[in-house]
Amino acid sequence: MTQLILQSVASGILVGGMYGLIALGLALAFGVLKVLNVAHGELLMLGGYASFFAFTFWGIDPFLSMPLVFLAMFLFGIGLYQFLFRYVTRTEIHTRIKNSLLISFGLVLVLQALAVRFFTADERTISTSYSLEAFTIGPVRVPVVRLAGLVVAVAAAITLEWLLSRTRFGRALRATSEDWTRAALTGVNVRRVYMIAFALSAALAAIAGSLVSLGYSISPSIGLGWTLKALIVVVLAGLGSMRGIVVAGVFLGLVESLASVWLGGKYREVVALGLFLVILSFRPHGFFGKAHA
Amino acid sequence: MASSVKHMRRGTSSIAVLGVLGMLAAIGLVSENQHLLTLTIQTMVLGALASSWNILGGFAGQISLGHAAFFGLGALVTRELWLGGTGLALAMIAAVAITAVAAVVVGVPILRFRDIYFSIGTLALGVAVFITAGNLWPGITSQPAEALRNYDFTAPYFVALGVLLTTVAVSLWLKHSKVGLGMMMVRDDEEAAKATGVNSFAHKMIAFVISASLAGLAGSAFAFFSVSYYPNFAFSVLWTFEALLVVFIGGIGTIVGPLFGAVFFMVGRDLLPTGIGEFQVVLFGLLFIVVVLLMPGGLTEAAGRLVARTRRPETETTEKTPTATKGKELT
Amino acid sequence: MLRVDALEVAYGDLQVVWRVSFQVPEDSIVAILGPNGAGKTTSLLALTGLLPVKAGSASFRGSSLIGMPTHQMVEHGLVMIPEERAAFASLTVQENLDLGAYTPRARATHADTMEEVYDTFPRLAERKSQLAGTLSGGERQMLAIGKALMARPELLILDEPSLGLAPIIVDHIFEVIRDIRDRGVSVLMVEQHLEMALESADYAYIMETGSIVTEGTGPELEADTRVQEAYLSL
Numbered sequence: 001m002t003q004l005i006l007q008s009v010a011s012g013i014l015v016g017g018m019y020g021l022i023a024l025g026l027a028l029a030f031g032v033l034k035v036l037n038v039a040h041g042e043l044l045m046l047g048g049y050a051s052f053f054a055f056t057f058w059g060i061d062p063f064l065s066m067p068l069v070f071l072a073m074f075l076f077g078i079g080l081y082q083f084l085f086r087y088v089t090r091t092e093i094h095t096r097i098k099n100s101l102l103i104s105f106g107l108v109l110v111l112q113a114l115a116v117r118f119f120t121a122d123e124r125t126i127s128t129s130y131s132l133e134a135f136t137i138g139p140v141r142v143p144v145v146r147l148a149g150l151v152v153a154v155a156a157a158i159t160l161e162w163l164l165s166r167t168r169f170g171r172a173l174r175a176t177s178e179d180w181t182r183a184a185l186t187g188v189n190v191r192r193v194y195m196i197a198f199a200l201s202a203a204l205a206a207i208a209g210s211l212v213s214l215g216y217s218i219s220p221s222i223g224l225g226w227t228l229k230a231l232i233v234v235v236l237a238g239l240g241s242m243r244g245i246v247v248a249g250v251f252l253g254l255v256e257s258l259a260s261v262w263l264g265g266k267y268r269e270v271v272a273l274g275l276f277l278v279i280l281s282f283r284p285h286g287f288f289g290k291a292h293a
Numbered sequence: 294m295a296s297s298v299k300h301m302r303r304g305t306s307s308i309a310v311l312g313v314l315g316m317l318a319a320i321g322l323v324s325e326n327q328h329l330l331t332l333t334i335q336t337m338v339l340g341a342l343a344s345s346w347n348i349l350g351g352f353a354g355q356i357s358l359g360h361a362a363f364f365g366l367g368a369l370v371t372r373e374l375w376l377g378g379t380g381l382a383l384a385m386i387a388a389v390a391i392t393a394v395a396a397v398v399v400g401v402p403i404l405r406f407r408d409i410y411f412s413i414g415t416l417a418l419g420v421a422v423f424i425t426a427g428n429l430w431p432g433i434t435s436q437p438a439e440a441l442r443n444y445d446f447t448a449p450y451f452v453a454l455g456v457l458l459t460t461v462a463v464s465l466w467l468k469h470s471k472v473g474l475g476m477m478m479v480r481d482d483e484e485a486a487k488a489t490g491v492n493s494f495a496h497k498m499i500a501f502v503i504s505a506s507l508a509g510l511a512g513s514a515f516a517f518f519s520v521s522y523y524p525n526f527a528f529s530v531l532w533t534f535e536a537l538l539v540v541f542i543g544g545i546g547t548i549v550g551p552l553f554g555a556v557f558f559m560v561g562r563d564l565l566p567t568g569i570g571e572f573q574v575v576l577f578g579l580l581f582i583v584v585v586l587l588m589p590g591g592l593t594e595a596a597g598r599l600v601a602r603t604r605r606p607e608t609e610t611t612e613k614t615p616t617a618t619k620g621k622e623l624t
Numbered sequence: 625m626l627r628v629d630a631l632e633v634a635y636g637d638l639q640v641v642w643r644v645s646f647q648v649p650e651d652s653i654v655a656i657l658g659p660n661g662a663g664k665t666t667s668l669l670a671l672t673g674l675l676p677v678k679a680g681s682a683s684f685r686g687s688s689l690i691g692m693p694t695h696q697m698v699e700h701g702l703v704m705i706p707e708e709r710a711a712f713a714s715l716t717v718q719e720n721l722d723l724g725a726y727t728p729r730a731r732a733t734h735a736d737t738m739e740e741v742y743d744t745f746p747r748l749a750e751r752k753s754q755l756a757g758t759l760s761g762g763e764r765q766m767l768a769i770g771k772a773l774m775a776r777p778e779l780l781i782l783d784e785p786s787l788g789l790a791p792i793i794v795d796h797i798f799e800v801i802r803d804i805r806d807r808g809v810s811v812l813m814v815e816q817h818l819e820m821a822l823e824s825a826d827y828a829y830i831m832e833t834g835s836i837v838t839e840g841t842g843p844e845l846e847a848d849t850r851v852q853e854a855y856l857s858l
Contacts, residue, residue: 036409087586097409098356099585102541106581109534113574171723175712181674182706187698187726187775224530228420231413266428273421280414281402 003139008257010140016253017150018211020246022226023233024156025204030234031242032177032197034093035085035100040205040230041223042111047073047206048213048222049119055126062126062214063148069210070203077202080107081195089194108223115220125217145215152211156204157246164242173197177242225269232276306593309549310461313556317457321450330446336559337453338515341460342532343539343551345507348464350537351546352473353500354480355404356412358533359419360508365426365528367392367509372434372516372524381452385513392509393502400501404494407483419530427525435521449518456514460507464548467503476500538581544593553592625650625810626702626779631680633663633670639678640666642834648779653801653811655821658831664814665707667831668783672697672704684779699727701778708787710768713757717748720756720767724774733776741770744800762793769800780804782813786820798824822846 026040037043047069054065084107088100125131128145135142164170176183176193184190212218212226229252237248252272259271317340320333346360367388374384399418406414467473475496478486487493512527535558543554558577565573584591626648633641641663648654656664669675671682673694682689684702692700711720721741725734742749745766751759756767765785772780785801786794794817802824805811815821822828822842829839830851838848845851 036413084582094408098412101356101409101412102537102585103582105534105537106578106585109538109578109581110575113572113578117572168722168726171715171719172726174714175723178712178714181694182710182712184674184694185672185698185704185706185710186723186771187695187703187730188723189693189695191693224420228417232417235413267425269424270421273417276417277403277414277421280406280410 004261005258006138006140008261009254010137010142012254012257013250014142014146014150014253015257016250017153017246018146018208018215018249019229019233019252020249021149021153021156021211022205022208023230023237023245023249024153024160024242025201025208026227026230027234027237027242027245028160028197028204029201031240032173033085033089033100033194034096035088035198036097036104037085037107037201038101038104038227039107039111039223040104040201041225041227042108042115043073043077043202043205044209044212044226045115045218045220045223046076046111047209048218049115049124049209050206051210052124052126052213052218055128061128062210066207066210069206073206074199074203077199078195080202081198085198086191086194112220112223119220121220123217123219124213126214128214131214143215145211149211149215152207153246153249156207161243169193169196174242177240229272232272232279235276236279306547306549309596310465310552313549313552314458314461317556318454321447321454327446330450332559332563334446334450334453334514334518336555337457338511338518339535339539339559340552340555341453341457341511341514342508343536343543343555344457344460344464344548345504345511346533346536347540347545347547347551348467348507349500349504351540351550352467352480353476353497355497355500357415357501357504358412358530358537359415359417359422360504360536361528361530361532362419362422363392363396363505363508364512364515364532365422365525366395367512368516368527369426369430369512369524370509371513375517376434376436381448381517385452385510385517388513389506389509392512393506396502396505397498400498400505404497404501416530419528419533423525423528423530426528427523430524433521433523441520444520449514452517453514456510459510461548461552463503463507468548472496472499538577540591541581541584541589542577542591544591545589547590547593550591550593553596557592626682626684626812628667628671628682629680631667631670631682632678633666633675634678640834641670643680644831644834644836646829646836646839648810648812649827650810651805651808652826653805653813653824655825655828656812656814656831657816657818657821657828660816661833662831663834664831665783668704668781668814672702672781695727698775698777699729701729701776702781703772703775703777703779704781705768705772705783705785707783711756711759711764711771713755716753716755717759717767718752720771721748721774724771725776727775730775734774737774737776741773744773744803745770762789762796765789765793765797766800769797769804773804777809779810779812782811784814784816786815786817794820 022040022044025043026037029035029037029040050069050072051062051065054060054068055062084103085100088096088103091099130144133144135144135147162170164174172183172188172193175186176188176190180190183193208226209218212222233245233249233252236252237244252275255275256268256272260268263271317333317337320329324330342360342364346357349355349357349360370388370391371381371384374387375381379387403411403414403418467476475486475491476499478489478491479493479496483493515527539554539558540551541554542557543552544550561577562573565576588594590597628647629645630643631641631645632639632643644663644667646654646656656667658664666675670677671689673689673692677690680690684697684700687700689697689702712723715723721738725731725737730737747763748767748770751763756764759767769785782801785797789797798820801811801813813821813825822845825842827839827841828845829836830845831837838845838851840848
């Protein structure tokens with residue numbers, strides 16, 4: 001029994017790292033642009049496919065192709081902003097959130113359908129030489145590829161935190177996130193900040209996708225599931241907050257994992273969603289967030 | 294002038310509603326084509342589901358992303374009871390009743406959430422219910438073999454039509470009632486509505502329960518019509534997606550919008566060449582996006598503008614002062 | 625330096641500002657005064673590109689402001705401090721001031737300006753690492769002004785600088801404003817606090833329900849009996 005619990009804890013932390021990584025992007029988009037991109041999971045999916053095809057056709061190891069995938073999705077994110085989300089950010093915050101929810105909904109349909117058309121509905125996984133390797137720490141087995149996911153997540157979170165607190169652009173991001181009109185009056189080019197924040201958010205989703213295609217599997221329909229996980233993490237950390245995301249992600253992963261020991265794997269998702277609803281009911285501003293205006 | 298335009302608009306929209314309903318009814322009476330009948334039944338079920346969502350989303354302004362939960366529940370109860378021997382009518386009544394009760398139980402906590410929290414809360418709920426349904430009822434549900442040998446479209450057709458008519462009737466009544474007015478006030482500005490004495494929670498609750506019950510009714514029609522499916526399919530978020538798509542494209546908040554949208558969507562999907570495959574989803578997805586951004590009133594708004602424009606030339610010609618036509622002007 | 629002609633602003637069908645014209649010459653303090661809802665703030669928001677302009681023109685040192693993106697105005701030297709809580713609560717004092725020097729022009733003299741600002745507002749220096757949200761009202765206003773100064777403005781626009789502040793702090797703020805003018809920065813301020821504003825302003829306009837009803841120098845308006853009756857008898 002103890003072995004089972006310890007293994008669950010380990011698995012929970014590992015998958016929680018992934019939850020945190022994908023939530024980082026969503027938190028950035030929502031925190032800065034006040035836009036809720038429900039198609040975030042689809043961006044993860046696309047990133048996963050990019051890695052998968054880079055590996056399958058050109059034999060490029062996913063860790064090596066990661067910077068390229070990041071860049072490619074960054075550019076795609078810029079395109080998505082310029083042609084779609086830019087129009088959403090024209091309205092005031094309340095309408096903006098509602099419109100972005102609806103529009104990204106439409107985007108989910110579009111991206112998923114395109115993925116089925118071009119990639120087929122089959123599940124794919126990247127199998128490298130080290131895919132099946134694992135560290136053994138006592139009674140616990142830690143797959144290398146999933147540990148890598150956690151490491152990347154933590155690294156990304158630290159980098160983002162550094163960006164936000166130590167750079168001029170990061171200050172501009174936080175200022176825009178707090179109040180975009182005051183930011184504009186301070187001389188910040190809000191349009192450009194929005195564009196870069198959104199592109200970053202897409203790029204982060206993409207590298208999460210690379211890790212998912214390596215450590216788990218991808219198919220055209222996985223988007224919504226991951227988006228929901230990211231949403232739960234973002235709410236846990238505090239809607240609008242860009243800090244404490246990976247911590248919240250690990251928390252979610254742990255709760256899910258331990259609960260499924262008792263309730264069985266089939267109810268794993270339901271537990272997560274139930275936790276979500278409970279948090280929404282009693283502490284909608286999450287662990288780290290401030291109460292919403 | 295303004296009031297006569299409004300009268301014209303109300304008149305035209307009633308004609309539109311009757312037109313669509315009439316057309317759908319006529320097909321059943323006239324046609325024997327299996328494909329057309331299937332398509333029409335599916336359109337009516339989707340139209341009913343969309344209209345039910347419209348009550349909560351369009352009238353009361355609460356964007357629910359978990360609507361399929363009630364559709365699925367209605368389908369589940371109907372299917373289990375009906376295939377188990379209970380008469381269809383009783384099964385459907387039970388389905389609506391159970392769905393209504395579920396809506397009350399769920400509505401009390403979830404309607405406390407505002408705006409976006411409500412949307413993502415209902416999304417989470419919908420997905421949780423979908424997964425649970427899949428866990429509890431994993432096996433496929435099929436109608437017995439004898440029923441399939443000579444599948445008679447008449448009964449499911451008229452059940453679906455009846456369900457659609459009921460939903461439209463309830464929508465119409467609601468739109469012109471005091472309760473409905475309260476809902477629309479909450480939709481437009483909840484704080485202002487509360488300040489004028491409207492019990493916003495009660496109105497949201499009423500919208501929620503009516504909307505859910507009608508979704509359950511639509512689910513019943515689906516269960517009665519479908520030959521075989523996995524029970525959790527009726528709980529799938531795809532139904533919610535389609536309902537939203539159809540309502541927005543057709544025109545949210547109107548009576549005829551969900552109907553227009555359902556017909557447009559189903560016919561469009563059917564007419565698009567099969568080679569196009571998934572691109573039809575892409576097209577509808579893009580159309581949805583365009584509607585949200587540029588024409589929130591959907592097809593209904595577009596049609597209204599078109600109608601308004603065709604009436605204008607009459608006023609223009611009467612205002613022109615008659616001039617003697619000279620030969621040279623005719624070039 | 626700033627010239628506004630026949631400015632008109634409307635919220636949809638509701639027109640709020642009717643053909644308002646005013647000027648801010650170099651090295652002067654100009655005040656736009658008037659009761660609540662007169663359209664003063666709306667005019668400022670339209671001027672800085674945050675609200676659409678229905679009609680009229682506005683030029684700043686020769687360049688037209690209409691259609692110019694807000695952040696570009698800051699680069700040109702036009703800096704506005706909006707009403708209340710103009711500093712970013714989730715950033716520290718130091719971060720707010722650093723952010724104030726966002727434009728390339730301001731960045732060039734970042735360090736020097738910072739020193740000047742801390743000299744002018746020693747209280748801020750004491751609270752460098754404190755989150756702006758934890759400062760008192762007066763301190764936050766000082767921070768807002770300091771942050772605006774970091775952008776090296778040629779024209780500083782203040783929207784209700786005295787709002788919600790204790791009289792002694794308001795005194796200090798106006799002292800600072802006069803000091804800013806003396807150092808070569810023009811000031812345009814919108815105020816409800818007539819007496820204080822008239823004491824400091826070189827010229828003032830009085831705005832009521834969307835139009836300018838009278839204008840003049842500080843002493844002229846103080847002497848005006850209508851103004852006295854309507855506003856100064858409080």
